[in-house]
Amino acid sequence: MSFRKFLSIVLLALFLLGSLPYPTVSAQANNEVISNAVAYLQSQQQPDGGFPGVSGTSDPSTTARAILAIHAIGQNPADFTTADGITPFDYLSTTIADYIFDPNEVLFPGNAGLMLVALAKNGSAPSDLPGLLMDTMQEDGSFVSEAVEEFSNGINTGLSQAMAVLGLASTGDPIPTLAVAYLISLQLEDGTWDNGFGSDPDTTALAVIALLSSGQVQAGDPVIQKALDYFKTTQLDNAGWRPSWDTDELNVDTTGWISLAIITAGEDLSNWSKGESDPTLAIGSMQKEDGAIGGTYTNVYSTVEALLGLAQKPLFPFAPAPQTEQPVENQAALVVTLPDGTTVMRCVNFNTAEITGFELLQQSGLKLENIFDPGMGPAVCGIENQGCKSDNCFCEMPNFFSYWHWENDAWSFSQAGAGVYMVQPGALEGWSWGDTAPVEITYQAVCEEKQEVYVPVISGPVTESAVIEAEPAPTNDKSKTVVIDPEEINSADPAQIYTPIIIFVAIVVGLSIFLLLVIRKRRQS
Known part of the structure; x- marks a missing residue:
C-alpha cells in the first residue's frame, strides 16, 4: 500500500x-435512572390502573402526577397497562368525579386543574371541565368555591391558583388575563408562592411553570426572574433543593419541580451545577435499589415527582395569548379658531366607537389650558398658548372658547358640554374664541386631504392661498411581543x-x- x-x-x-x-456519562446516568424508575412504577401499578398514594391504594392525585412524570421523560402513559389492559387514564376516568367534587357536587378548582393537566395528555378530559373550572373564577381572577370535604376546601391559595391556570393552559386555549394576573399578585416578597401553609418551593416551581405555560408571561419577566433568583439562593451544595422543614440531604420532590421550572424557563440545568453535581445527578443519587427515588419517605409519589426533573422540555406548548379585539380606527375632523384669528385644523384618530368632544380636543395634540368642575365638567381656557390660563380661565369674558358642531351644512353652538357630548366617526367639530363660529370647511378637506393649518382667515370659504401644511398630530408607538415556542428551547x-x-x-x-x-x-x- x-x-x-x-x-x-x-x-x-x-x-x-x-x-x-x-x-x-451524564446522559447514560439519567437513562439508567429513568429505566430503573420506570421498572419500579410498572411494579407498583395497581389492578385498577392507578398508582398508590401514601395509603397504599390507588390515588387520583398520585396517578395524575405519574402521568405527568411519564410524559416528562418522553414515554407514553397509555403504555403502562395492567394484565387486563387497564391504563392510568382508565383509572382517572372512573374516579375523577369523586376527586374534583365535594359531596354536594361543588367543584374543587385546584383538583379540577390537576385532572385537566393529566387527562390532556390523551385528550380524555371531560369536555365540560374547562367551563366548570371557569365558573369558579371570581371578578379578581381568583379561582374559589365553597367545596368542603374532610381536610380539603375550595379556598384560594397559590397552589390551587397555579394548578387551575396550568390546567387551563393544558387545553391549548387562551387563559383569562385576570387569572394570570391574580397568580402573579400572589407572589411573596422573597419570590415564592404559598401552598396554604406558607412559602413553599414546590408551589413556587408550579407557579413558574403555570405562568410560562399561560403564554402571557415570558422567562425574562421580573416575576419569573425573582423566582429563579430564589431558586439560585436556596440551592444546596449537592445541586438539589429541599423545603426548610426537611432535614434530608435533599428533597427529590422539590428538586424535581424546581428543575422542571428551570427547564420551562428555557435554562440549561448544566448551568445550575454545584461542584461535580447538577440537579439531574442529584436526583439520580437518591435512587434506591428497587428503582424508587426518595429520601426518608420514598414511595411512588416521591418517585414520579423526582422524574419531573429529568424532563427535556416543558410539559406543554405554551398556551396562545388571549386575542385582543382589533382597535377600531375612527376619525373626526377638528377646527379651532384662535383669538388671533388663525384657524388650526386636525384630523384626529380614535380607537373607540365614539369619543367626547373634550377627549377629541385632547387627542388632537394641541396645547391646552383647562380646568375641571365636578358639577360643570371640563372647561377649555386656552389653546396653543392663546386665550386664558387655567388659574384664571375666564380672564376675558365675555370671550371664551366655545364649542360647535357642523350640522346641516352649518355650524351650530353646542347645547351640551364638551365633556358629555359624544362625537361620532366622520363628525366635524369646532372650537372658537368668542361668539363667532369657526371657519367653514368640510370633513373631507380636513381628513381626506392633507392635515393643514389655515392662517389668518375670515369666517367664510377658505382659499388655497391661505393654506400651510402642518405637522401631523403625535401618534402612540406600538410595542412588539416576542413569543417563545417551547419546542424551540434548546435543552442540549x-x-x-x-x-x-x-x-x-x-x-x-x-x-x-x-x-x-x-x-x-x-x-x-
Whole structure:
C-alpha cells in the first residue's frame, strides 16, 4: 500500500469517527435512572390502573402526577397497562368525579386543574371541565368555591391558583388575563408562592411553570426572574433543593419541580451545577435499589415527582395569548379658531366607537389650558398658548372658547358640554374664541386631504392661498411581543457537545503519533 493511499485512509477514518455521536456519562446516568424508575412504577401499578398514594391504594392525585412524570421523560402513559389492559387514564376516568367534587357536587378548582393537566395528555378530559373550572373564577381572577370535604376546601391559595391556570393552559386555549394576573399578585416578597401553609418551593416551581405555560408571561419577566433568583439562593451544595422543614440531604420532590421550572424557563440545568453535581445527578443519587427515588419517605409519589426533573422540555406548548379585539380606527375632523384669528385644523384618530368632544380636543395634540368642575365638567381656557390660563380661565369674558358642531351644512353652538357630548366617526367639530363660529370647511378637506393649518382667515370659504401644511398630530408607538415556542428551547447538555470533541481529539492525537512513527520508519528504511 502506498504511503499516500494510507494517509487518505487515515484522514477518512478521522472524519468518520468525528461525525459519530457519543453518549455522555451524564446522559447514560439519567437513562439508567429513568429505566430503573420506570421498572419500579410498572411494579407498583395497581389492578385498577392507578398508582398508590401514601395509603397504599390507588390515588387520583398520585396517578395524575405519574402521568405527568411519564410524559416528562418522553414515554407514553397509555403504555403502562395492567394484565387486563387497564391504563392510568382508565383509572382517572372512573374516579375523577369523586376527586374534583365535594359531596354536594361543588367543584374543587385546584383538583379540577390537576385532572385537566393529566387527562390532556390523551385528550380524555371531560369536555365540560374547562367551563366548570371557569365558573369558579371570581371578578379578581381568583379561582374559589365553597367545596368542603374532610381536610380539603375550595379556598384560594397559590397552589390551587397555579394548578387551575396550568390546567387551563393544558387545553391549548387562551387563559383569562385576570387569572394570570391574580397568580402573579400572589407572589411573596422573597419570590415564592404559598401552598396554604406558607412559602413553599414546590408551589413556587408550579407557579413558574403555570405562568410560562399561560403564554402571557415570558422567562425574562421580573416575576419569573425573582423566582429563579430564589431558586439560585436556596440551592444546596449537592445541586438539589429541599423545603426548610426537611432535614434530608435533599428533597427529590422539590428538586424535581424546581428543575422542571428551570427547564420551562428555557435554562440549561448544566448551568445550575454545584461542584461535580447538577440537579439531574442529584436526583439520580437518591435512587434506591428497587428503582424508587426518595429520601426518608420514598414511595411512588416521591418517585414520579423526582422524574419531573429529568424532563427535556416543558410539559406543554405554551398556551396562545388571549386575542385582543382589533382597535377600531375612527376619525373626526377638528377646527379651532384662535383669538388671533388663525384657524388650526386636525384630523384626529380614535380607537373607540365614539369619543367626547373634550377627549377629541385632547387627542388632537394641541396645547391646552383647562380646568375641571365636578358639577360643570371640563372647561377649555386656552389653546396653543392663546386665550386664558387655567388659574384664571375666564380672564376675558365675555370671550371664551366655545364649542360647535357642523350640522346641516352649518355650524351650530353646542347645547351640551364638551365633556358629555359624544362625537361620532366622520363628525366635524369646532372650537372658537368668542361668539363667532369657526371657519367653514368640510370633513373631507380636513381628513381626506392633507392635515393643514389655515392662517389668518375670515369666517367664510377658505382659499388655497391661505393654506400651510402642518405637522401631523403625535401618534402612540406600538410595542412588539416576542413569543417563545417551547419546542424551540434548546435543552442540549453542554456535556453532550464537549465529550465527543474530547474523544475525537484523543483519537486524532493517537493516529497522529502512529502516523509519525510510520513516517519515521519509512525514512529510516
